[in-house]
Amino acid sequence: MNSQIISAIDVGTNSFHMVTASVDDNGLLNIISREKEIVRLGSSSGDMSYLQRDAIKRAVTTLRAFYKLAINENSQIRAVATSAVREAKNKDEFIDLIKRETGIELEVVSGIEEARLISLGVIHALPILAEKALIIDIGGGSTETIITEQGEMIHLQSNKLGAIRLTKKYFDGIPSNEISISKCKKFIKGEWAQTLDKIEGVGFTTTVGTSGTMTTLISMAYLRKNTELPTVLNGLTVKAKHVLKVIRDIKQASSPENIALLNGMDITRADIITAGALIVEVAIEELGIKNFVISNYSLREGVVFDTVEKTQNLEQYHQLTKLRYKTVTGLATKYGADMKHSEHIRKLCNKMFDQLEPIHGKGYYERELLESASYLHDVGFHISHDKHHKHSFYLIKNSIMTGFTNDEAELIANIARYHRKSHPNRSHGSYNMLSPKKQQIVWLLAGILRIAEGLDRRQIQNVEDVELTIEENKLKIKIIENGSETPDIEVWGADRRKAMLEEALNLEIIFE
Incomplete structure (x- = not known):
């Protein structure tokens, strides 16, 4: 096993993440450091046609800092850009600027490839090989759904349903109400209909939630019955009915200011959580989900494992x-x-x-x-x-x-x-x-x-x-x-x- 140190960067629509890690001879991830910065790179209700100047400036500042931290660890950098960049008409200019200003080469991945990398992270985080596991990852610009069985990915899908995208479309700068919530849910069901039908057809035995929206909602549901969260969230399991109660509280709170006061709420996510929560609500209602389990690993950890696998195959074979x-x-x-x-x-x-x-x-x-x-x-x-x-x-x-x-x-x-x-x-x-x-x-x-x-x-x-x-x-x-x-x-x-x-x-x- 190659013991190289890798800094995997997730250039997301809402936030940028970097994990610096190595993989040992047993295939276990050894985390050296984690970094996160809210950048809000994407900010459109439809296709994210153009990356705005202020968002680009925040991206450059963040990636410049990430680069310095990675170089300090003498690590190989691999940066993956998702929804906001892949949809932007000015993505080539953005990629060139990032390379010139930070030294980082961005890889733009398709929605399907994003889903694959997420699942690669999850199957290394949880003992789900014996399960038919549905993985749900809700990002700022898109939602990825994956079903794995025996380590094989039997369903991969990416839909343009994200917490920022839907917030801009239905709740931008105003508190939610019954009308806007109803319109948003109707849109989600229509946009997601084919994917939900496919998931029902394939079937699943367990449901995994990963990344910000899912982790926040599951954590909040856990805190309804417990006084504090465990130190490690990986593997934390809650009933879907308790998640629905959290979503009810979010809808009733209505404004970001009130939502931020809810127990366990990540205040940096308070202005976009309603849209993300409605995606989860639709999933529970349409798919009959009973429980959720958190995976601490997602896209960026998947990038680390993917990089190691590619290096091994190329060098050995x-x-x-x-x-x-x-x-x-x-x-x-x-x-x-x-x-x-x-x-x-x-x-x-x-x-x-x-x-x-x-x-x-x-x-x-x-x-x-x-x-x-x-x-x-x-x-x-x-x-x-x-x-x-x-x-x-x-x-x-x-x-x-x-x-x-x-x-x-x-x-x-x-x-x-x-x-x-x-x-x-x-x-x-x-x-x-x-x-x-x-x-x-x-x-x-x-x-x-x-x-x-x-x-x-x-x-x-x-x-x-x-x-x-x-x-x-x-x-x-x-x-x-x-x-x-x-x-x-x-x-x-x-x-x-x-x-x-x-x-x-x-x-x-x-x-x-």
Whole structure:
């Protein structure tokens, strides 16, 4: 087990969290420190179209402090941004600003990936492997629901139902009343209807609440029967009927000032708790939930475990992690890709990438992107043979890529898009929106993929292997054939596609 120290940062809609921890040989999380700051990055009742200047300023200040604390621990930083950032039209400017001002690279995750990371944290916090566990995480911008069984995630869903989003829509600056509460609940039921139906269909035996809204409500319910909270909240269990009584008290209190006076209330959450509580109320009423148990681990702890797992798989096995492998091969199979051809392309790409490492200096991360693009480059055939590289780009970019961030999916889509035909140019909007660093990655990896594709031009795996040598300003690629047929067509195909890699490496490529 890698004992590296990781600082996982959750860039949420309401608050930013950072946990700095390591994972020991028994798979247990050793917490070094926790940090939390209320930032209120998102502030819209609908789609969070733009991050506002004052919120951005608070984000920069907080992340700059988090960065210094993480560096002080000599830890690896991994920062994940959720609802507010992924919906913002100015997210690219925000990401660039955060990198420039704080040194932190933000990963924007999809709602489904957010749900997966949350569940990864929860299954390490509670003994629920034998249960069919429903996990509910209510954030500022979205609500994630997950059902796990035997460690497998059998339901993952993210809905645009969050405490801040609903507060802005129904209770912004005014006390709640019967009319606004009724309208809000009606909206929740409509927005959540399909998800609730799916949850009922799958079924569950226990319900886990995690993150601010759920933890606050469960704690308040516990304090109705007890004088004080236990030191550790993880595993704390209450009856759903007691949570409903807390929600009743919140509705009756009406204003944030009165709500803040309720026993156990987190006063920093008093102005948004009504909206979050109504989401919980709908869940209890519609799903027949009987009990709730708190998980102290959620997204940020899930990020720590996910980072350790990825590092292990890459360093020990030098290949895609199990989850990512299942995602890309599942998507390739779904869209009818020739898996024998795809696997051979992956093999040739890896060979070239590894032998070129002294020149390009890239590592495991870029290798994973290349492997993924190798499996998925031809999925566009599902739509049409004509311009299939463009269709591949569309399908990859718009598919649910479990285990990948949105940014990684877009990089893979761009790499696959340039496996044939034209090189990137000014008219290609998606490529031009990438940072210069990411454009360089696309150019290099797509260049390798283009040559590999040429070397299996007839898709008969006629080229068994390649050996690369560099002499002066020339890259010589020796073709090792499998003996079935002379690979003249393959060499011809690769030679036609070599210009992109030549430019990326600033070397002339010669096939031998």
